[in-house]
Amino acid sequence: MSNFIPGQPLVAVVQRIEIKKLRQGDNLILGFSIGGGIDQDPGQNPFSDDKADKGIYVTRITPGGPAETADLRMGDKIMQVNGYDMTMMTHDQARKRLTKKNEDIVRLLVTRKSLEEAVKNSMGGYQRQ
Amino acid sequence: MSTRKQLVYSLQLDSVSPVLEVCGAAQLSGDPPQSRCEAGMRCESLPFASKIDSLRSKVDLLRLPLALSTKSISSRKSQLGVVWEKGGGGSGAGGARKPRPPPASDMDNESTYSGYSYKSSQSRSSRKHRDRRDRHRSKSRDSSIRDKSVTIQAPGEPLLDAESTRGDDRDDNWGETTTVVTGTSVDSVSNEDLTRLKDLEDSSPLQCRRFLGPALGGVLGLFAVVTPLAFLALPQLLWRDTLEPCGTPCEGLYISLAFKLLILLISTWALFLRPPRATLPRFFIFRCLLLALVFLFVASYWLFYGVRVLEPRETDYRGIVGYAASLVDALLFIQYLALVLLEVRHLQPAFCLKVVRTTDGASRFYNVGHLSIQRAAVWLLDQYYNDFPVYNPALLNLPKSILSKKMSAFKVYNLGEENSTNNSTGQSRTMIAAASRKRDNSHTEYYYEEAEVERRVRKRKARLVVAVEEAFTHIKRHQDDEGSVSSPKHPREVMDPREAAQAIFAPMARAMQKYLRATRQQSYHSMESIINHLQFCITHSMTPKAFLELYLSPGPTLQYLDTSRGRQWTLVSEEPVTSALRQGQVFSLRRLDFSLVVTVTPLPFLNLGEEFIDPKRHKFVMKMQSETSV
Numbered sequence: 001m002s003n004f005i006p007g008q009p010l011v012a013v014v015q016r017i018e019i020k021k022l023r024q025g026d027n028l029i030l031g032f033s034i035g036g037g038i039d040q041d042p043g044q045n046p047f048s049d050d051k052a053d054k055g056i057y058v059t060r061i062t063p064g065g066p067a068e069t070a071d072l073r074m075g076d077k078i079m080q081v082n083g084y085d086m087t088m089m090t091h092d093q094a095r096k097r098l099t100k101k102n103e104d105i106v107r108l109l110v111t112r113k114s115l116e117e118a119v120k121n122s123m124g125g126y127q128r129q
Numbered sequence: 130m131s132t133r134k135q136l137v138y139s140l141q142l143d144s145v146s147p148v149l150e151v152c153g154a155a156q157l158s159g160d161p162p163q164s165r166c167e168a169g170m171r172c173e174s175l176p177f178a179s180k181i182d183s184l185r186s187k188v189d190l191l192r193l194p195l196a197l198s199t200k201s202i203s204s205r206k207s208q209l210g211v212v213w214e215k216g217g218g219g220s221g222a223g224g225a226r227k228p229r230p231p232p233a234s235d236m237d238n239e240s241t242y243s244g245y246s247y248k249s250s251q252s253r254s255s256r257k258h259r260d261r262r263d264r265h266r267s268k269s270r271d272s273s274i275r276d277k278s279v280t281i282q283a284p285g286e287p288l289l290d291a292e293s294t295r296g297d298d299r300d301d302n303w304g305e306t307t308t309v310v311t312g313t314s315v316d317s318v319s320n321e322d323l324t325r326l327k328d329l330e331d332s333s334p335l336q337c338r339r340f341l342g343p344a345l346g347g348v349l350g351l352f353a354v355v356t357p358l359a360f361l362a363l364p365q366l367l368w369r370d371t372l373e374p375c376g377t378p379c380e381g382l383y384i385s386l387a388f389k390l391l392i393l394l395i396s397t398w399a400l401f402l403r404p405p406r407a408t409l410p411r412f413f414i415f416r417c418l419l420l421a422l423v424f425l426f427v428a429s430y431w432l433f434y435g436v437r438v439l440e441p442r443e444t445d446y447r448g449i450v451g452y453a454a455s456l457v458d459a460l461l462f463i464q465y466l467a468l469v470l471l472e473v474r475h476l477q478p479a480f481c482l483k484v485v486r487t488t489d490g491a492s493r494f495y496n497v498g499h500l501s502i503q504r505a506a507v508w509l510l511d512q513y514y515n516d517f518p519v520y521n522p523a524l525l526n527l528p529k530s531i532l533s534k535k536m537s538a539f540k541v542y543n544l545g546e547e548n549s550t551n552n553s554t555g556q557s558r559t560m561i562a563a564a565s566r567k568r569d570n571s572h573t574e575y576y577y578e579e580a581e582v583e584r585r586v587r588k589r590k591a592r593l594v595v596a597v598e599e600a601f602t603h604i605k606r607h608q609d610d611e612g613s614v615s616s617p618k619h620p621r622e623v624m625d626p627r628e629a630a631q632a633i634f635a636p637m638a639r640a641m642q643k644y645l646r647a648t649r650q651q652s653y654h655s656m657e658s659i660i661n662h663l664q665f666c667i668t669h670s671m672t673p674k675a676f677l678e679l680y681l682s683p684g685p686t687l688q689y690l691d692t693s694r695g696r697q698w699t700l701v702s703e704e705p706v707t708s709a710l711r712q713g714q715v716f717s718l719r720r721l722d723f724s725l726v727v728t729v730t731p732l733p734f735l736n737l738g739e740e741f742i743d744p745k746r747h748k749f750v751m752k753m754q755s756e757t758s759v
Binding site for chain 1: 756758
């Protein structure tokens with residue numbers, strides 16, 4: 001999660017995650033919980049590095065749910081949902097984007113710290129060679 | 130011999146200068162005075178030969194060695210037996226004699242002075258003395274003309290310049306560089322007389338002039354009040370028979386007239402019959418306006434009355450009574466006008482006055498309304514006596530030890546260069562430039578000295594507080610019902626407050642004295658006043674802290690004032706003092722040794738807006754991180 005400069009494009013290493021919604025009664029659930037949003041208090045986010053980051057974060061994964069099988073991890077920051085940008089969203093708007101009833105699959109772009117480090121390590125290894 | 134006389138004459142002029150000692154020594158040692166004369170003194174030839182004769186008497190006196198203490202001088206003087214002639218020769222310019230300034234007031238009380246006039250400009254203390262005298266003179270004459278003779282306001286001491294006896298501003302080096310030429314003269318006074326004179330000088334005696342205005346107003350007012358009654362009475366007295374009888378309407382008018390006159394009298398007494406508290410330098414314009422108006426009114430009413438009623442012997446008595454009633458109405462309205470102009474108009478604040486005292490920078494801000502400069506000055510002085518801490522001249526300057534460090538390297542120039550005045554400015558400039566370039570640590574010294582003084586004051590204050598607390602534990606109020614409880618073994622004697630105060634004063638006297646010395650307040654509190662204050666506090670069951678509040682902080686000037694006398698202030702202003710206050714005006718109120726500089730700024734215009742907030746619109750949300758499961 002690189003520090004963002006307001007107004008400049010954000011650069012991050014992201015991973016594509018596809019989650020198939022599970023039908024449970026009348027609802028389609030994804031199996032995780034989100035936190036954050038531009039209307040929330042970013043200082044209380046335990047997962048973010050930059051405490052001014054108002055993005056949407058994954059705060060909990062229900063074990064055995066579709067999110068877990070799709071390799072979503074706790075602490076991931078969701079950058080895009082089905083092509084829609086999630087970095088400047090209110091909490092409620094984000095929830096609505098994720099729980100659209102007419103979509104069965106959500107394709108997320110998520111970023112996490114370990115991705116950055118993995119890229120750095122691989123690049124470093126490359127350079128050493 | 131002539132050169133010797135010349136020498137003596139110049140000594141006469143420069144009696145307060147370091148050159149004096151040189152000349153005196155020259156006399157004693159027999160050095161040719163000529164060289165000395167050229168070196169440092171202003172030797173002028175006198176047009177008056179008679180002066181030289183009178184000066185001859187001084188030659189004997191000058192044989193005294195010039196080490197100073199007044200005791201030794203008076204004893205030596207008695208040895209020589211020189212009599213100073215009072216009218217001898219009129220030495221120097223000017224007619225009046227001025228005494229030497231007495232030495233610092235802790236010298237003995239036996240010092241005597243004689244009249245001595247000089248216009249020397251060559252020495253520090255005489256210059257200061259002369260400046261003080263000039264300031265006093267200009268104040269007493271109310272002009273800036275430098276006069277050669279001095280008049281003193283205090284009666285009975287015509288030949289003494291009391292202005293010069295301010296012992297507070299003592300010049301510590303004074304004694305070393307001056308001679309006191311004394312003699313048994315008629316106009317010699319002792320030190321106590323001089324301090325008494327100083328008090329007289331500071332405060333002006335109650336003059337009759339201050340009652341002139343109110344007296345005039347009183348006469349006019351009385352005349353105005355008596356007029357309606359005269360209007361009613363005169364027809365009755367003069368042509369009673371031809372008057373038309375006038376029944377009920379007249380009686381009604383009589384009643385209303387009587388009550389209106391009563392109200393007029395009561396309100397006049399309430400508003401205007403007060404002793405004036407200040408004499409203003411110029412006329413108080415509104416008051417004069419009102420007096421003129423009243424006079425005009427009453428005069429025109431009398432004129433009309435005289436022409437239309439007295440002459441043709443008017444018979445319509447009801448009309449006359451109505452006329453008198455209308456005069457009383459008009460007087461009531463004039464009184465309303467007076468109330469508004471004199472008392473009410475200036476109540477709404479319009480200007481802010483900043484008052485700064487020149488000597489120690491104490492400043493205050495006051496809000497006043499639309500006033501003339503002189504009225505504002507009077508009002509301001511009332512507030513000054515309440516708010517400003519008392520002016521203590523002993524607390525002012527940087528200690529000499531710090532300031533003199535700068536001069537010490539250059540002292541060598543001062544003595545020899547008195548002849549060449551055109552070089553002196555150039556030299557002083559170079560001195561100042563060199564002094565500024567020289568690296569000096571006077572600020573650190575000042576800092577440490579300040580810290581030292583502070584510490585000393587605090588230590589003494591602690592000692593004082595402890596001593597007073599302890600002293601107060603020695604006495605307690607005697608309750609009557611305790612009489613039976615006290616054991617017969619040590620009967621307690623019952624004292625009245627004065628004796629109790631004297632009893633417990635002894636243990637704290639020393640601590641008190643040292644504290645007052647440390648804070649330079651010792652001139653404001655004598656032992657008698659301390660015991661009085663102690664007695665006062667004991668009578669009212671005050672705690673030691675309440676007793677000490679008088680001494681721990683310098684109170685307002687009013688506390689130290691002797692209120693039986695007036696105080697003389699001079700209003701210095703570029704504009705006429707009856708003009709109204711305006712933005713940017715500056716005037717000052719001058720007293721003998723300090724002045725208050727007043728700056729006028731208008732109060733800002735306030736543009737007050739309104740905003741209505743519905744109490745129901747106060748809503749809050751928690752800042753939180755909500756978690757939603759999707």
